[in-house]
Amino acid sequence: MRHVVTLVIGLLVGAILAITALRTLNARKDAYPEALMNVMKHELVAANEAATKPACNENAHALDKLTLLTGDILTAMPDEGAPDRVFHQYVSNLHDKAIAASQSDCTQRKQALTEIKHACDDCHRDYR
Numbered sequence: 045m046r047h048v049v050t051l052v053i054g055l056l057v058g059a060i061l062a063i064t065a066l067r068t069l070n071a072r073k074d075a076y077p078e079a080l081m082n083v084m085k086h087e088l089v090a091a092n093e094a095a096t097k098p099a100c101n102e103n104a105h106a107l108d109k110l111t112l113l114t115g116d117i118l119t120a121m122p123d124e125g126a127p128d129r130v131f132h133q134y135v136s137n138l139h140d141k142a143i144a145a146s147q148s149d150c151t152q153r154k155q156a157l158t159e160i161k162h163a164c165d166d167c168h169r170d171y172r
């Protein structure tokens with residue numbers, strides 16, 4: 045009986061310590077970068093959906109937001125790669141592609157959106 049009680053107490057203490065450790069680790073992780081990326085993904089999906097409709101410029105709003113959010117990448121991840129030139133280059137490349145897409149006409153819209161996707165992938169390949 046004593047062993048069972050010891051075992052149960054041991055398990056309880058272990059569980060409490062594990063939960064405390066997890067909480068501490070989660071609190072330390074900054075939610076901003078992931079949140080920003082997920083919103084950008086959402087806007088890109090919205091823009092792609094709109095591009096399949098005849099009036100492809102319904103996605104102007106999504107592309108404007110994407111352009112604005114791109115400007116936040118450096119705020120959200122200031123030390124990513126100890127802010128180096130390449131990271132900045134990827135950010136400005138994405139920014140240019142987002143502007144180009146918002147100014148493209150309907151026949152070029154899908155291609156412009158594909159180029160945005162490539163600009164996302166370029167940075168993820170090196171930094172994610």
Ligand code: HEC
Pocket residue numbers: 077078079081082084085086088110117121124131134135138160161163164165167168171172
């Ligand atoms: C300049 C670099 C850069 C660009 C450009 C970039 N990303 Fe990211 N992305 C990252 C990094 C770094 C991470 C990893 C962040 C982390 O785990 O904290 C990431 C993670 C993500 C994630 C996963 C987030 C999560 O929940 O873990 C998504 C989704 C994402 N990016 C979408 C996009 C989309 C869509 C674009 C283009 C519109 C884009 N990203 C452009 C650097 C970039």
